[in-house]
Amino acid sequence: MIRRHQALRVSDAPRLESYPHPYPEGWYRLAASSELRRGGVRYIECLGGQFVLWREEDGDAVHVMDASCPHLGANLALGRVRADCIECPFHLWRFTGSGRVARIPYSDRLPQRTAARSYPVRELHGQIFFYHASDDTTRNDPAQPPYDLPKIPELDDGRLAYRGQHDEGRVGMHIIEFVENVADTAHFQPLHGQFRIPWTRIPVPGVETIHSPQWMPDQEQSWAMHLVDDVALKVLGRRLERPLALAHVSFWGPGSVMTFRIRLPGLGEVFLFQTHLPVSPLEQQVDFRWYADRGMPRLLVRCVVGGWISQWREDVEIWGSKIYRSRPLLARDDGPIHTMRRWYRQFLPDERSEDTQSRMHSAQEPAERRETESPIGAATLGGNADRR
Numbered sequence: 101m102i103r104r105h106q107a108l109r110v111s112d113a114p115r116l117e118s119y120p121h122p123y124p125e126g127w128y129r130l131a132a133s134s135e136l137r138r139g140g141v142r143y144i145e146c147l148g149g150q151f152v153l154w155r156e157e158d159g160d161a162v163h164v165m166d167a168s169c170p171h172l173g174a175n176l177a178l179g180r181v182r183a184d185c186i187e188c189p190f191h192l193w194r195f196t197g198s199g200r201v202a203r204i205p206y207s208d209r210l211p212q213r214t215a216a217r218s219y220p221v222r223e224l225h226g227q228i229f230f231y232h233a234s235d236d237t238t239r240n241d242p243a244q245p246p247y248d249l250p251k252i253p254e255l256d257d258g259r260l261a262y263r264g265q266h267d268e269g270r271v272g273m274h275i276i277e278f279v280e281n282v283a284d285t286a287h288f289q290p291l292h293g294q295f296r297i298p299w300t301r302i303p304v305p306g307v308e309t310i311h312s313p314q315w316m317p318d319q320e321q322s323w324a325m326h327l328v329d330d331v332a333l334k335v336l337g338r339r340l341e342r343p344l345a346l347a348h349v350s351f352w353g354p355g356s357v358m359t360f361r362i363r364l365p366g367l368g369e370v371f372l373f374q375t376h377l378p379v380s381p382l383e384q385q386v387d388f389r390w391y392a393d394r395g396m397p398r399l400l401v402r403c404v405v406g407g408w409i410s411q412w413r414e415d416v417e418i419w420g421s422k423i424y425r426s427r428p429l430l431a432r433d434d435g436p437i438h439t440m441r442r443w444y445r446q447f448l449p450d451e452r453s454e455d456t457q458s459r460m461h462s463a464q465e466p467a468e469r470r471e472t473e474s475p476i477g478a479a480t481l482g483g484n485a486d487r488r
């Protein structure tokens with residue numbers, strides 16, 4: 101018999117075939133700011149591409165470019181930063197952060213057009229993000245990403261203080277799974293109903309967690325959606341009156357950048373970033389970084405974060421061997437899975453239509469409800485689970 105916490109070994113092929121595009125368009129975290137010193141260069145493979153991440157020598161500006169030199173293809177990550185340029189190791193051409201050729205040591209006739217492809221970059225709250233669209237270079241215009249990441253004032257003004265980070269490493273899952281997870285409200289109780297010792301899989305006997313999840317797309321920013329969940333405890337069958345935590349999870353884009361506000365009534369607030377970066381179609385690099393009210397005991401903060409990570413690992417165990425059902429058989433009381441899938445289409449290179457593109461640019465309308473069938477959101481088969 102296979103126990104649930106043992107990972108199954110399953111073939112990738114049928115899984116890969118079942119999922120939507122593995123590299124949706126959006127903002128992705130590439131590194132912590134502290135990992136890239138002035139003049140530093142890093143090579144990163146992700147999202148089906150090869151990138152070089154570098155920081156200018158005499159400023160703080162960070163740049164992301166395709167790693168292959170436009171001249172004869174050497175890997176720029178083997179090169180050096182020279183002032184505000186990166187120098188290729190092969191023939192020593194230099195490129196600015198916007199991809200222009202700034203110097204060719206053996207020629208004074210420089211190509212005028214932008215040569216190396218560069219991407220929009222943001223350095224925010226101790227992390228470096230870039231905007232990636234796999235299909236269309238104009239959508240990678242560094243000056244005009246289709247939407248931006250949120251600034252969190254409490255992190256800037258110091259009300260919430262930095263308290264830690266955690267590198268979960270590479271996790272076997274498709275990037276859509278965490279997004280689906282929040283609309284799939286029916287899994288909360290069966291999968292996350294057991295209270296566990298934070299950071300572990302060890303259940304606390306007699307203590308259950310009661311969830312009240314609610315999913316909603318953002319009404320003003322079409323690329324955002326939210327989940328609110330009031331969490332209560334049941335001890336030896338009796339529900340405690342006081343809620344344990346009130347969680348508000350926000351998705352900024354296609355499941356790549358998530359923020360959590362977890363409020364413990366009477367004790368304070370924890371703010372958590374969770375980021376997913378696809379390193380292959382079924383594998384994500386996952387990182388956490390958190391902040392909290394200054395007065396909250398650090399151990400308590402660590403328990404709150406670890407409590408969430410324990411729950412999330414319960415999902416990971418399922419995600420690592422499942423397929424994606426484009427035509428799921430749903431029950432009447434399943435969550436709004438099709439609505440969520442329609443929302444998600446705006447990020448898919450092979451699904452994006454003109455109206456979703458203009459929505460992302462105009463930021464006026466919430467995700468529209470379209471009835472067309474597609475690999476990501478097909479007709480409801482099992483009743484009105486997507487009530488609207």
Ligand code: FES
Pocket residue numbers: 169170171172173174188189190191192193
């Ligand atoms: S390959 Fe980069 S300068 Fe020639």
Ligand SMILES: [Fe+2]
Pocket residue numbers: 281287288291292415
């Ligand atoms: Fe879950």
